[in-house]
Amino acid sequence: MNVLVVYYSMYGHIRRMAEAVKEGANSVSGAKVQICRVPETLSDEILVKMGALETQKAQADVPVCTLEDLVSADAIIFGTPTRFGNMCGQMRQFLDATGGLWSKGSLVGKVGSVFTSSATQHGGQESTILSFHTTLLHQGMIIVGLPYTFLGQMRIDEITGGSPYGASTIAGGDGKRTPSENELDAARFQGRHVAEITAKLLR
Numbered sequence: 001m002n003v004l005v006v007y008y009s010m011y012g013h014i015r016r017m018a019e020a021v022k023e024g025a026n027s028v029s030g031a032k033v034q035i036c037r038v039p040e041t042l043s044d045e046i047l048v049k050m051g052a053l054e055t056q057k058a059q060a061d062v063p064v065c066t067l068e069d070l071v072s073a074d075a076i077i078f079g080t081p082t083r084f085g086n087m088c089g090q091m092r093q094f095l096d097a098t099g100g101l102w103s104k105g106s107l108v109g110k111v112g113s114v115f116t117s118s119a120t121q122h123g124g125q126e127s128t129i130l131s132f133h134t135t136l137l138h139q140g141m142i143i144v145g146l147p148y149t150f151l152g153q154m155r156i157d158e159i160t161g162g163s164p165y166g167a168s169t170i171a172g173g174d175g176k177r178t179p180s181e182n183e184l185d186a187a188r189f190q191g192r193h194v195a196e197i198t199a200k201l202l203r
């Protein structure tokens with residue numbers, strides 16, 4: 001069973017969440033989990049202005065995702081920071097290059113799942129994940145979220161991401177907040193849940 005974690009992360013929050021998703025998926029027997037990032041679309045000049053060049057360089061060890069990677073996966077878990085309540089442009093551009101796969105039905109029947117991050121608590125995590133699902137449905141994918149059996153999403157004793165739609169983290173207005181243990185637990189749960197569902201489908 002091949003599980004692919006595909007992400008974009010400008011400042012590192014989604015990368016950290018992606019590692020936790022991978023950890024969760026890896027805990028399922030028979031899962032082979034790969035992690036990859038979508039290509040950067042911004043110039044170094046713009047990345048410097050956004051204070052993101054260093055975090056981009058720090059991800060050079062992560063392979064850049066190809067369309068073939070999508071085809072060989074049984075499940076694909078996507079991670080994107082929110083941009084005005086939607087997925088980021090880098091992810092959009094990558095997905096917009098999958099028209100050829102769509103025309104062949106290459107992704108039909110694969111499991112798809114999404115996690116996200118935002119600066120503010122109510123800055124569009126749910127809209128980002130739900131609007132991402134539209135693309136996955138057009139590709140014929142089977143959507144899996146984060147069920148309430150992950151009890152951490154019921155917490156109100158601390159500020160936390162996580163909803164039935166998927167795991168998420170809140171980066172803070174200055175980006176200094178790192179994913180909390182509860183948010184990382186949600187990411188691990190989602191990774192494991194996706195792998196378990198995929199294993200059942202493959203059987």
Ligand SMILES: Cc1cc2nc3c(=O)[nH]c(=O)nc-3n(C[C@H](O)[C@H](O)[C@H](O)COP(=O)(O)O)c2cc1C
Pocket residue numbers: 008009010011012013014015081082083084085086117118119120121122123124171175
């Ligand atoms: C152009 C742009 C638009 C953004 N839009 C939102 C937004 O609508 N809501 C929000 O809470 N954060 C917004 N953010 C903040 C990012 O979502 C945040 O930096 C990101 O989740 C951090 O994840 P990363 O470290 O993986 O890049 C925006 C950031 C940029 C650069």
